[in-house]
Amino acid sequence: MKLSARNVLKGRITKVNHGAVESEIVIELSPGVEIVSTITKASAEGMKLKPGDTAHAIIKASNVIIGVD
Template identity: 40%
Template sequence: MKISGRNFIQGKVVDIKKGATTAHVHIEIAGGVVLTASITNEAVEDLKLEKGKACHALIKASDVMVAVD
């Protein structure tokens, strides 16, 4: 499968915090950078996410901002 979302970044799950309906998944990518994804608990279960699991972060280009000093 190919997806139009331009940012598809290899990583692995390093932490999952489930709330009542929304979970925060922490994904370590290259260089030790850790991303936070806020997704549904349902998705966490459907994808069988757990610490150490290989995954990709997927981000649409229109959701990326740029900041400079």
């Protein structure tokens, strides 16, 4: 897999929650560290995503916003 994105985080899928149109995918990057993505249900089903699978979270963004109280 070749990508232009620099932020590619490999992990294991822990949860797949299908909604009517979208699916929420939870990937554990390391113990206690998770990232969540919402993708179309059609994409999740087409990729046959399920808990236990290895997957990559690919982040392509021009801005990262940080806030503090």
